[in-house]
Amino acid sequence: xxxxxxxxxxxxxxxxxxxxxxxxxxxxxxxxxxxxxxxxxxxxxxxxxxxxxxxxxxxxxxxxxxxxxxxxxxxxxxxxxxxxxxxxxxxxxxxxxxxxxxxxxxxxxxxxxxxxxxxxxxxxxxxxxxxxxxxxxxxxxxxxxxxxxxxxxxxxxxxxxxxxxxxxxxxxxxxxxxxxxxxxxxxxxxxxxxxxxxxxxxxxxxxxxxxxxxxxxxxxxxxxxxxxxxxxxxxxxxxxxxxxxxxxxxxxxxxxxxxxxxxxxxxxxxxxxxxxxxxxxxxxxxxxxxxxxxxxxxxxxxxxxxxxxxxxxxxxxxxxxxxxxxxxxxxxxxx
Numbered sequence: 001x002x003x004x005x006x007x008x009x010x011x012x013x014x015x016x017x018x019x020x021x022x023x024x025x026x027x028x029x030x031x032x033x034x035x036x037x038x039x040x041x042x043x044x045x046x047x048x049x050x051x052x053x054x055x056x057x058x059x060x061x062x063x064x065x066x067x068x069x070x071x072x073x074x075x076x077x078x079x080x081x082x083x084x085x086x087x088x089x090x091x092x093x094x095x096x097x098x099x100x101x102x103x104x105x106x107x108x109x110x111x112x113x114x115x116x117x118x119x120x121x122x123x124x125x126x127x128x129x130x131x132x133x134x135x136x137x138x139x140x141x142x143x144x145x146x147x148x149x150x151x152x153x154x155x156x157x158x159x160x161x162x163x164x165x166x167x168x169x170x171x172x173x174x175x176x177x178x179x180x181x182x183x184x185x186x187x188x189x190x191x192x193x194x195x196x197x198x199x200x201x202x203x204x205x206x207x208x209x210x211x212x213x214x215x216x217x218x219x220x221x222x223x224x225x226x227x228x229x230x231x232x233x234x235x236x237x238x239x240x241x242x243x244x245x246x247x248x249x250x251x252x253x254x255x256x257x258x259x260x261x262x263x264x265x266x267x268x269x270x271x272x273x274x275x276x277x278x279x280x281x282x283x284x285x286x287x288x289x290x291x292x293x294x295x296x297x298x299x300x301x302x303x304x305x306x307x308x309x310x311x312x313x314x315x316x317x318x319x320x321x322x323x324x325x326x327x328x329x330x331x332x333x334x335x
Contacts, residue, residue: 009066010305012312016264020069021062024271025055025083029076031104032140033128035167035196039140049271052086054291058269061302063095071100075271078107084114091119098122102165106142108150112157122161123154124192129173130183138172155187163190163251168217169210177220185225185248192238192251193217214252221250237264255279267312275305277312285311 010018028043029036050058059070070090077083091099098121105125108115115123127147129135135144154162166173166180177193184191196211218241221227227241227250238251268276273288285308290296 007306010062010267010309012309014312014314016312017066018265018267018309018312019067020071020266021059021067022071022073022266022268023055023059024073024075024269025052025077025086026075026080027271028079029074029104030079030106031076031142033104033126033142033167034138034140034172035169044272048288050273050288050291052080052082054273054288055269056086056089057291057298057301058273058287059090060093061298061305063093064298065302065305066095068095068097069100070096070098071102073102076104076107077101078103078111084111084118087115087120088118100124102126103150104139104142105147105150105154109146109153112150112153116157116159121159122163123159124163124165125151125154126165126167127151127180128166128169129176130179131176134173134176138169151187151189155189161190163192165192165194167194167196168212168214169196170212171210174212177217178224181221181225181250184250185243185246188247190240190249190251192253194253195256211256213256214254218250218252225250264312267308275308277308283311283313 012018027049032039032041062070070093072087072090074080080086087099090096099119100122101115101120102124103126105127108123108125125147127135128138130144132144135142135147151162151164164180164184166177168174168177180193181191183189193214195214218227225246226244228244230240230242230249232240232249237255238253240249240251242249264278268279269287270276273286273291275285275287277283277285285304287301287304290301290304
């Protein structure tokens with residue numbers, strides 16, 4: 001391994017600069033979405049998850065290494081006890097340009113205004129159906145009216161941008177693609193359609209049978225809307241198209257049918273302190289062990305992050321039978 005003792009930023013061996021982390025604050029969620037969790041989940045014991053102080057320390061060191069964007073994920077981040085105290089501290093970090101949140105929206109009636117005040121710039125809200133019964137089937141326990149109220153509260157709070165996220169699954173909600181796009185357009189929101197990611201084994205379906213390609217999703221949307229590809233980008237892998245005469249943008253996140261790894265600028269930190277260098281591979285570093293060793297100061301932690309860039313893989317290989325597939329579920333990965 002090369003001598004990285006003088007390095008002050010995160011650049012992997014392929015020349016990609018990491019300036020964005022997805023920080024999971026909990027593996028727990030008040031939903032049990034079929035593509036994210038099994039129905040009977042076992043969650044991590046409290047002593048195995050990073051404390052709010054440890055999460056802040058990780059975020060602080062990342063920003064000192066040039067990270068400009070932090071996205072808080074879960075599970076559902078807003079079910080973590082006292083999470084607002086962490087968010088307020090993150091919002092004040094020097095050098096941080098964007099503090100982002102991915103949520104199922106069920107807690108936003110309560111938290112939208114405090115989140116905006118704490119410095120959250122943009123919010124992604126997951127919504128996979130506009131039919132209450134179907135929504136409950138997909139989320140197993142979620143209530144659509146709570147999510148719709150959360151979207152309304154977030155819109156009223158004045159975030160820079162709100163994006164809806166919809167995982168399209170054959171046999172579950174593929175006939176709602178246009179309805180979901182209509183809802184976003186009518187409310188001046190962005191929406192991203194996401195191919196189901198093959199992370200872990202789902203308990204009630206085979207992912208190969210339910211995954212819809214975004215090429216098909218786009219064809220359905222273009223039956224009604226004229227889409228014009230946009231050069232606009234966000235912190236993540238979504239590819240956007242503009243809709244003529246509307247504010248809304250349609251995004252496509254296509255991890256299965258389109259490998260977007262060439263410009264990957266992201267790493268993930270799971271709630272148990274595992275630094276994942278790639279969504280679709282198991283390359284990782286145990287940050288919890290470093291954090292909990294009293295002999296280690298931030299210099300040691302910083303060096304571990306710098307050195308980790310040498311094991312960041314070039315790409316993922318979803319559904320490639322010649323490569324090992326991740327066994328962790330999405331709630332254990334960080335949404």
